Amino acid sequence: MDWQAVTAFLPVFATFPTRLRAAADHLELEAGETLFRLGDRLKGVFCVVAGEIRLIRRARNGAEIVLDRSRGGFFAEASLATGKYHCDAVAAESSAVLRFPVSAFNAGLHKDAVFRDAWIAHLSNEVRKSRAQVERLSLRSAAERIIHYIELEGADGMITLTESRKAWAAELGLTHEALYRTLRRLKANGTLDIHADRIVLGHRSHTGRP
Amino acid sequence: MDWQAVTAFLPVFATFPTRLRAAADHLELEAGETLFRLGDRLKGVFCVVAGEIRLIRRARNGAEIVLDRSRGGFFAEASLATGKYHCDAVAAESSAVLRFPVSAFNAGLHKDAVFRDAWIAHLSNEVRKSRAQVERLSLRSAAERIIHYIELEGADGMITLTESRKAWAAELGLTHEALYRTLRRLKANGTLDIHADRIVLGHRSHTGRP
DNA sequence: CGTACTTTTGAATCGCATCAAATCTGGTGG
């Protein structure tokens, strides 16, 4: 397993005890393949390395309810506490995941103070990030969501995108067309400076029309 | 401090070590009062017992960005890991909060395995809840958000509301008018059965028009 | 009984989604 590469996008890996790393399985899933189902006994703690895993539930009429789309990082962490899964996990595309056995994971949390602190910090951070996104999605307009994103995810009113604009649009809860159009408008009225993937908040007001 | 009452709506309290409970301060805040500011050194871990605490940031033009509206439960948990606050905390109305000193909290996490497991479970659960809400807010239509909420937050397609519909609308990222109208429509076409605060998913399809 | 808030409905408007299509881009293979 290439831990260097994994640690690059998930710092908490750096704190994983050697024994826990050694115990990890590397699984490859094809699109549509099911990783676990609702009610299954806990098979481990999972982490998406590539692709996308969806946590879904089925409504009574058969409709799918998506609980989470995970494209990197842990998912179904809460199951570690409850002992079973409360949803299905399905690969939305060809994906790779790491599986850490529950026993090894719990042992690590008990024995390794650094890992335990790091795990708590990791969870805290996930809460913070997710809440920020909830607040962002609560904003009504495309412009507000964009500004909010730059203010919170960027540094000092500036951000360098690491994903495609299409993917960014999905994260913002917008269609890509709406994102493109709004970016153009914000650039035109001086709210944003845009150079390739570098986006900077200008001096003009962005809460109302100039 | 009435721990029985507090535990009723936040089960994790039951696991708090006696020493940690004893160390808690009980603070009363008036509407508009500031609890802490961005950059402040950590003053403790907070928990809303009554009222509403808002976590806000100021955009550079002075506009307020609301990160979280907490009406019960912990907030700014992530600060425990980072050591300082990443936003301001202001009471939106007359509120009561508990403050647990950082040192006592960390000591509890180190010494008390049960409390540590409970805190990890609590954080995991917050992550799960928040991610589900992100997924819900990503849905485009009011009807879809309502169905999603009932399927996930309710039991077996049925839910009993514990908050006003106006507050529910805010949680769904809708205006209260949109919520009222959509509920009426869903009731009319047989998707929902509504009796006061009891809402039940009917048998009809709710993914498309009947 | 009055005040504040929620619930409910109406009408008009606006912004985003949707459908469509052209252009641009990076990567693949001949």
Place this chain on the structure above:
DNA sequence: CCACCAGATTTGATGCGATTCAAAAGTACG
């Protein structure tokens, strides 16, 4: 190196649904 393809980017036209503004009726509470 070029032709080609899949995907991202960009722009246009149209319609729908949520917001917004407005107002009335219901409800809780001192």
